Amino acid sequence: MAHTIKNKRGLLTRIRRIKGQSEALERALEQEADCGAVLQQIAAIRGAVNGLMAEVLEGHVREHLGAEAREAEQRLEDVQVVLAALRCYMK
Numbered sequence: 001m002a003h004t005i006k007n008k009r010g011l012l013t014r015i016r017r018i019k020g021q022s023e024a025l026e027r028a029l030e031q032e033a034d035c036g037a038v039l040q041q042i043a044a045i046r047g048a049v050n051g052l053m054a055e056v057l058e059g060h061v062r063e064h065l066g067a068e069a070r071e072a073e074q075r076l077e078d079v080q081v082v083l084a085a086l087r088c089y090m091k
Contacts, residue, residue, distance in 0.1 A: 004056060014052045021045045053089060057082070 004011060025041040064070065064078035 004059065007055070007059065011052070011056070014048065014055070018045060018048045018052065021048060057085070 021041065021044055025038065025045060028038050028041055060078075060082060065075055065082070070078070
């Protein structure tokens with residue numbers, strides 16, 4: 001996955017932000033924070049994960065499905081990878 005290596009720094013920054021948000025959610029629950037604050041934190045985490053998924057998915061599509069040098073069989077395999085990931089993500 002060369003596209004994840006190219007933007008490794010940015011992806012790791014996103015992951016660390018999500019980790020921080022998750023830890024903040026855990027603290028909020030432990031401290032019995034207001035439901036509104038908990039819901040807001042959950043929404044923020046979901047948005048961050050969605051953004052990460054979109055970035056990696058876009059890179060994958062551009063790198064693997066948009067590459068004209070790829071053979072049809074390889075593109076078909078790459079499409080299957082994307083579809084499987086989307087099925088899992090949408091559950």
